[in-house]
Amino acid sequence: MGKICYIMGKSSSGKDTIFKKLEERMPELKTVTLYTTRPARAGETNGIEYYFVDEGKLKAMEDKGYVIEIRAYNTKHGVWKYFTADDGQIDLDRYNYIIIGTLESYEAMCRYFGRERLIPVYIEVEDGLRLKRALQRERRQSEPKYSEMCRRFLADQVDFSDENLKKAGIKRRFRNHKMEECLQDVQAYLGKKLREN
Numbered sequence: 001m002g003k004i005c006y007i008m009g010k011s012s013s014g015k016d017t018i019f020k021k022l023e024e025r026m027p028e029l030k031t032v033t034l035y036t037t038r039p040a041r042a043g044e045t046n047g048i049e050y051y052f053v054d055e056g057k058l059k060a061m062e063d064k065g066y067v068i069e070i071r072a073y074n075t076k077h078g079v080w081k082y083f084t085a086d087d088g089q090i091d092l093d094r095y096n097y098i099i100i101g102t103l104e105s106y107e108a109m110c111r112y113f114g115r116e117r118l119i120p121v122y123i124e125v126e127d128g129l130r131l132k133r134a135l136q137r138e139r140r141q142s143e144p145k146y147s148e149m150c151r152r153f154l155a156d157q158v159d160f161s162d163e164n165l166k167k168a169g170i171k172r173r174f175r176n177h178k179m180e181e182c183l184q185d186v187q188a189y190l191g192k193k194l195r196e197n
């Protein structure tokens, strides 16, 4: 049976960067395209960044029991939902996967597929350094959104509290102070866990 390597971490912990490098270094891991009800931005293609659907299509998928996990965000443009669906993309009889998500979505995946099918990878950076990286990243944007950056920083302190990590059974943490060291640790860990099959 295949497994799902699930990458998590607070905002600006480097999970996107690590996810992309792991995709390159471990091409045997398949990825999964999420669904969203937010409109596609210029340059985005249906089925590449996301599957773009409306509320009606989401409701139909929910009614059929296809929605594995869903998160809703209140934005200036209304409520946008992001979800993972059991639409045939995930075939654990044949493949291993790599997915990036939140702690809540990780737990929903555990409930749906069974905890033994998930390999959690929690990426961590000391808060001061993480805030510095978040600020540097935001400064490079054409329209920096500093208040949104601060909101996410504070929200993540709660979402990924020690208590919540413990409840989710996450013991192992990967420190991303030096990218290459972190990547090698994660890759070695995943290799070992995937061989345990």
Ligand SMILES: Nc1ncnc2c1ncn2[C@@H]1O[C@H](COP(=O)(O)OP(=O)(O)OP(=O)(O)O)[C@@H](O)[C@H]1O
Residues within 6 Å of the ligand: 009, 010, 011, 012, 013, 014, 015, 016, 017, 018, 133, 134, 136, 137, 176, 177, 178, 179, 180
């Ligand atoms: N080890 C590292 N050393 C220096 N900079 C890093 C390191 N890891 C990540 N960064 C930088 O930190 C910033 C945040 O990284 P990234 O966007 O991958 O984080 P994230 O966890 O996906 O954040 P978010 O959830 O907010 O999108 C980026 O500008 C990235 O280039």
